[in-house]
Amino acid sequence: MKRLLRLPSLLRLTLVFLIALVFQNCSEQKIKETTDETLNITEYLRTNSDYSMFLEILDITNYAAFMNTYGTYTIFIPTNDAVQAYLNDVGATSLSQVPITDLQNIAKLHILDQKVNTTSFTDGKIATPSLYGQYLVTGASNKNGVSSTTVNKDASIVASNIELGNGVVHVIDKVLRVADKTLAQTIEADPKLSLFTEVLKETGWYDKLNQPLTDITDIDSYLTVLAQTNEVFQEAGYTTLDQLKNRYSHLNNPLDLKDSLNLFVSYRILPRLQYLADIAITPSLVTKAPLEVISTKLSKDTILLNEDIFNGVLEKGVAIDRSVSDVTASNGVLHYIKGNVAIKKRIPAPVYFEFTDIAEFRRLTAFWKKPAATLQTLFVGDAGIDVTWDAKAGDGAAWIGYRKDADGTSILNGVGNCWGADAIDINRFRDANAQNIRFKTPVIIKGRYKIWISYRQKGTKLGNVKVFFNGIEMPRQINLHEGGNTDTANTPETVLESQGYKRYASPWSNRVNCRLVGVVDVPTTGRHTLTLQSQGSFSDGAWFDMAEFRPVEMDQLWPKFAAGKSTLVQKP
Structure with missing residues (x-):
């Protein structure tokens, strides 16, 4: 030390600088390894206690890790109140009491593998299906003077377009439920369709609409039903099954595919999965009635069936009730029509x-x-x-x-x-x-x-x-x-x-x-x-x-x- 002090001041400063430089090179350097500090979806959920119950669903089903990876996802996140309401509905006190298969289906139903902002929503299905395979349907509602966007007609979006590192989040006030009923079961569960249900059973179509799918990813294996309510039947002059049989069953055997009552039903059943968004851009709809089709026409926001001009005369069509249609079933989609659609001679359509x-x-x-x-x-x-x-x-x-x-x-x-x-x-x-x-x-x-x-x-x-x-x-x-x-x-x-x-x-x-x-x-x-x-x-x-x-x-x-x-x- 004494020798160091005897050195000239300039040399002493140089030695101190060199010693400090050596110690700096030997110390651990903290290097920022990322350029984007935006949270991923799972990280975002962990920082927001309002969504802790849905995060628990993702943790139980192992989707939490999946939603923390790179990607462009859309996820609909139910609030804690929404998840609690779901537990009350299924009679459970905690998520651990819900079968893991049900939780897995719920998780998949809430996730899309494509980024979709609300600006892309229409009054109908989202173009990309959920990971479960079912499509989500969006629309608009007005409750107590407050307008909101709905998902699957029941859940309202309370916060939207939250941009995260691997996708976008929309917060909803109800848990989306997987459509686990077949078309037949969905129709039968609606008391307004009781006469339509009777006709389906009489013609054998109920059993066909009650068949589960073997491949939920195959759109061609689904069916689409245009159902008539009891009120529509009554306006057309029918209140009982016997009246319909007397009017349409010309072979007195409704199970015969050539019987007019069977054709009456098959004319209202379309092959493939066809939501309103699909029907709106399809000039003619193939039906299960052999060689019979239904023409479509979009008038402003109303979809009209069989409205055509024939020989210069306008044939008034029947409107689809958009407010209650687009009902997803496990094997198809259900729509409600506002009138009695009749098979008629078709004119060429584009x-x-x-x-x-x-x-x-x-x-x-x-x-x-x-x-x-x-x-x-x-x-x-x-x-x-x-x-x-x-x-x-x-x-x-x-x-x-x-x-x-x-x-x-x-x-x-x-x-x-x-x-x-x-x-x-x-x-x-x-x-x-x-x-x-x-x-x-x-x-x-x-x-x-x-x-x-x-x-x-x-x-x-x-x-x-x-x-x-x-x-x-x-x-x-x-x-x-x-x-x-x-x-x-x-x-x-x-x-x-x-x-x-x-x-x-x-x-x-x-x-x-x-x-x-x-x-x-x-x-x-x-x-x-x-x-x-x-x-x-x-x-x-x-x-x-x-x-x-x-x-x-x-x-x-x-x-x-x-x-x-x-x-x-x-x-x-």
Whole structure:
């Protein structure tokens, strides 16, 4: 120490600085390893005692760890009062007394694997199903002069759009309950549907509507019911089952599928899971009555069934009671109609067929219609329900793919200007590979139609495409090199239509085009075959958006299709 003090002052300062630097390098450094301190969903719940009971459900079911991982989730969180009310309802004093299977189902029902803000809510189902597999339905209500958003018609949102690190939170005042009753049980539980229940049992349809699902992810296995209340029956002049049998059962055997009373019921049962949001954009509904369909029309916010103009005369339709419809059952969805719907001779109605709306893609529930979905491909052997093509099994380069745009506004994946922001991608659409691709169309009513094919333009490779309807070649071919750049010439739409083209999407883009390929006589009401056949030899992918079947008497330009969305644009 004495020697250190004898050193010159400048040297002593230098030594002290070096010694301090050594000690600093040897000490533990605290480095911030994250750039975002936003809480994840589970962390958020642990910091809010108002939601401790729902957090307990997540802990018991092991979903707490799941909701603390990276992702883009939406979760509906019931308050403690809501969970306590649920316990009182099921006769339990604590969550430990509730079967773990029930708690697991509740947890899954409250979680969506996609971020959905209230700005995306409509008066109907949320587009993304819950992790349980059932859809949630949102709407608006007014209680004591206070407006609120409801979920599944019963729970009100008390706080919304809470942005967290891995998703968004909406707080609700009631626990959402899994729909565990079948359609038959749901109908029978409503005293206003007692006569409808009797008719279902008399015709054998009650047993069919009481069948559980084998695969809750398969939308095609569900059923949709249009039910009539006792009041609607009474207005039509029927108050008893015997009156209905006397009026409709012409074979005196309601169990016979050809009996008019059986047809009366089957006409009110639709295949597939169809909420109001689905019905509103479907021009005609297939029914379980053979070859019979129901036409639909959206008038402001009212969905009308079988309202048509026939021979210049308006046939008044029957409205769906939106306020009480969209009732989820374990095997389908229930709607209430405000009038007695009768089977009648149908006139041709438009059919808008998205090439991506096929069974092979719909079963890809993690990707179909999901924003930012990655390209999903199918090979020969994966298909055969709604689509088939020529490629040989094992040809890994010949496939069809589901291509979805990221946000519906850009062309990140090249299809942001298509209807629904998605398109089917046919790879190696050429001779000797996937030259012919055949689709089963939705049900088309017997009549005369113009067929329009919409696609995304390709600047190079590919070439012409022939179109066949039920094996009959259409007179015009599609040139995949032709884009929709006619806007630059300000060509009137009526002139384009006369040339066999139109601007089918709104807003319009020169990246897509629509071609009239021909006029066909549809011989029977039902599903038909539409074939696309490549006339080129280039190895490339072709992207098709949709096919329109419009009655020849119908306006061929309106309605248009919202680019990047799944809605229609009506004529101003």
